[in-house]
Amino acid sequence: MENKIKDLDNLIAGCTKQDRKCQKLLYKSFYGFAMGICLRYARNRHEAAEIMNKGFLNIFFSLQKYDVQKPVKALIRQIMIHTSIGYYRVELTELITDGIENVNLAYNQPLEDHSLGYCQLLANIQQLPDVQRLVYNLYAIDGYSDRETDELLGKSEGTCKFNLMNARETLTKMLNYEK
Template identity: 40%
Template structure:
């Protein structure tokens, strides 16, 4: 049986990446793929978009690695690049997105929701992914990543008021989707 590939120490991997060593780049990508994908999935509507953001983000990591301060933890630096890449992607794609109304989102949820799954991580992620792109971006930046409304407004090129409004609407839409799931499950049990 073949031995699994050894995990190199992060400083060695980063040094190899700075020398443009393709093997080191591949190993860094593989080592942080799961973490990076989880960040990207929160900011995109589909897995394909998340993969695109992830790959663009790693390209930025490899080209900007000389700016990384090794005295600081690597994961937050990587996360910041991925979030910035996702917001760049959103700004470029926003004019092409169409806005799903709440009823369409509810219809999709009723098809995908499994009554036995409870509120799993995957289910909650699917709810967030059903938000309109503007609501999803603000919700993730504020509720998950801890950005202030001022930072969100600057990052997305919107007003602070729009950031607050989008957050309130995102929360309301999520509340309605969760309420719909609860009533659907209650209706199935009561029958």
């Protein structure tokens, strides 16, 4: 275990010096983890790969300021989420805000329990409209609070709640349709 930590520290040190071999090894080491995050936020695998590659560029720039006492996975997770949101930021300015005054408690209700595999659930999430997919991932999967979600997306609380409620309703309809 201690050797793995030292190896990771050496790998990060190499990446901060822009050593291409270290960057490639870090990329390969965390490819699956990063792609898993990006797949949830993207419409499809192609967009996920594009987001992930941009995310790794951001990671390589961020390693200069990286605190080695913190887990590198946390940094990668945060950067991949932020890169995913940035990818769709232009479309986020066109959020549908009609009817947000009528948001009820439905947005806090969990989805019905269905025996679905990860791949099918991922496919359903990827079919959500961009804004709903981002809000749903941040709140329901990645555990961001209402306030954090609002701040990350630069939107009002009501708008995010409205989109979360719509995402849950859409996913429930998809799941019920597949029964």
